[in-house]
Amino acid sequence: MKKHATILIVDDDAGHRSMLRTLLEGWGHQTAEADDGLAAVEYVQTRPADIVLMDLKMVHMSGMEALEQIRSFNPGVPVIIMTAFSSVDTAVEALKKGAYDYLTKPLDFEKLRLTLERILEAARLRKENRHLKERLGSRFSRDQIIGNSPAMTRLLETVEQAAPSDASILITGESGTGKELIAGALHFNSARREGPFVKINCAAITETLLESELFGHEKGSFTGADKAKKGRFVQADTGTILLDEIGEMPLSMQAKLLRVLQEKEVTPVGGERTIHVDVRVIASTNKDLHALVEAGTFREDLFFRLNVVNLEVPPLRNRKEDIPELAHHFLTLFSAKNKKQVQGFTPDAMEALLAYSWPGNVRELMNAVERAVVLARSEYLSREDVLLMAERQAPAQATPPLAAGAGPASHGLPLSEVEKDAILRTLEATDNNKSEAARRLGITRKTLQKKLKQYGVS
Numbered sequence: 001m002k003k004h005a006t007i008l009i010v011d012d013d014a015g016h017r018s019m020l021r022t023l024l025e026g027w028g029h030q031t032a033e034a035d036d037g038l039a040a041v042e043y044v045q046t047r048p049a050d051i052v053l054m055d056l057k058m059v060h061m062s063g064m065e066a067l068e069q070i071r072s073f074n075p076g077v078p079v080i081i082m083t084a085f086s087s088v089d090t091a092v093e094a095l096k097k098g099a100y101d102y103l104t105k106p107l108d109f110e111k112l113r114l115t116l117e118r119i120l121e122a123a124r125l126r127k128e129n130r131h132l133k134e135r136l137g138s139r140f141s142r143d144q145i146i147g148n149s150p151a152m153t154r155l156l157e158t159v160e161q162a163a164p165s166d167a168s169i170l171i172t173g174e175s176g177t178g179k180e181l182i183a184g185a186l187h188f189n190s191a192r193r194e195g196p197f198v199k200i201n202c203a204a205i206t207e208t209l210l211e212s213e214l215f216g217h218e219k220g221s222f223t224g225a226d227k228a229k230k231g232r233f234v235q236a237d238t239g240t241i242l243l244d245e246i247g248e249m250p251l252s253m254q255a256k257l258l259r260v261l262q263e264k265e266v267t268p269v270g271g272e273r274t275i276h277v278d279v280r281v282i283a284s285t286n287k288d289l290h291a292l293v294e295a296g297t298f299r300e301d302l303f304f305r306l307n308v309v310n311l312e313v314p315p316l317r318n319r320k321e322d323i324p325e326l327a328h329h330f331l332t333l334f335s336a337k338n339k340k341q342v343q344g345f346t347p348d349a350m351e352a353l354l355a356y357s358w359p360g361n362v363r364e365l366m367n368a369v370e371r372a373v374v375l376a377r378s379e380y381l382s383r384e385d386v387l388l389m390a391e392r393q394a395p396a397q398a399t400p401p402l403a404a405g406a407g408p409a410s411h412g413l414p415l416s417e418v419e420k421d422a423i424l425r426t427l428e429a430t431d432n433n434k435s436e437a438a439r440r441l442g443i444t445r446k447t448l449q450k451k452l453k454q455y456g457v458s
Contacts, residue, residue, distance in 0.1 A: 009033050010036075075098065081101070152322060176362055203245035214253075343380055351444075
């Protein structure tokens with residue numbers, strides 16, 4: 001938090017207000033004034049104040065009443081009560097109702113200065129702690145994104161180039177590929193790394209509430225809005241906002257989002273004032289936005305505004321070289337979590353993992369390994385464990401394990417026949433090139449030759 005604050009001085013004595021304004025501005029603070037408790041409440045509801053310095057005895061609304069209303073509207077604003085009537089009972093009541101401190105008139109200026117410094121220091125520490133929690137477990141390092149395949153290496157090289165810029169980023173890729181992890185890599189390697197990283201799933205919030213979530217709302221702006229609320233853009237000020245599943249955003253909201261990106265300011269629902277925001281925008285989607293633009297369900301101008309840099313996260317089937325490392329990472333993670341002594345995979349089990357198409361990508365692999373670890377009956381996961389988990393984890397329309405080249409006739413066949421069919425079809429598709437067939441199947445040439453020998457095929 002800033003070293004100096006905006007302080008609202010509330011006192012029906014104009015001379016005392018003037019004296020405090022001169023004193024506080026001399027210390028470097030900004031000031032605002034209200035001559036009554038009611039005016040103070042109205043000020044806090046419409047404009048930002050870091051601290052309220054308020055007299056207790058006033059004509060129209062007492063400081064005690066104003067304290068209660070300010071606290072109910074915004075409990076985060078520290079209120080310091082001043083009074084010429086020193087009373088232990090009154091002090092206790094004010095503190096019970098949420099006052100930060102209680103000072104008697106004539107004020108001890110040194111005590112006032114120390115109280116203000118204490119408030120600002122506490123706010124600074126809260127902000128640092130909040131940011132630390134937001135970053136904990138999310139700060140990016142190369143080790144956190146697993147994979148050394150050519151596809152992942154190219155992606156991470158682009159992330160490294162794009163992260164220091166302030167350009168808008170569009171991350172595309174199938175569900176479960178790790179788009180949010182890439183967004184975190186961009187934020188925590190940018191100049192905004194000390195700012196907040198705020199995420200919102202555009203598909204998880206109804207259209208009527210999405211505007212309020214993004215831009216905030218004023219008190220009373222709709223039924224249930226019993227207090228003002230900051231939107232995600234304001235929360236992300238000086239940092240980064242991730243608009244996940246941007247392809248699901250309604251057209252009406254797309255127009256409002258475009259204005260925010262162009263003007264760099266938001267207007268809360270039910271409000272007239274605009275709030276300037278300094279936010280880097282990252283959007284992600286598993287949809288084809290080009291197709292949505294052509295269909296008229298996504299604005300072309302918004303697409304171009306978001307798609308300054310496009311990062312496409314490859315599906316797991318296109319980076320099968322990373323499967324062993326990912327599988328062992330998840331096995332170690334879930335063995336510790338579930339207090340199991342699972343040491344690894346048998347060679348046959350790993351071959352089955354490599355041959356499966358993983359339509360749910362890394363997320364499916366993670367869930368499947370967790371299930372296998374939980375149900376494991378030995379120190380090493382066998383081929384049977386792997387095939388069982390893949391069959392149960394796969395969606396109804398997913399390609400069966402080891403059936404990358406199998407056609408519709410494969411359904412309902414024994415697993416050994418599905419495997420044989422997949423291998424023979426792949427050999428046919430590669431003109432009997434065993435090295436290429438093994439590569440496509442995700443197995444070694446030696447394993448392929450062993451299988452062919454079993455089938456009586458030379």
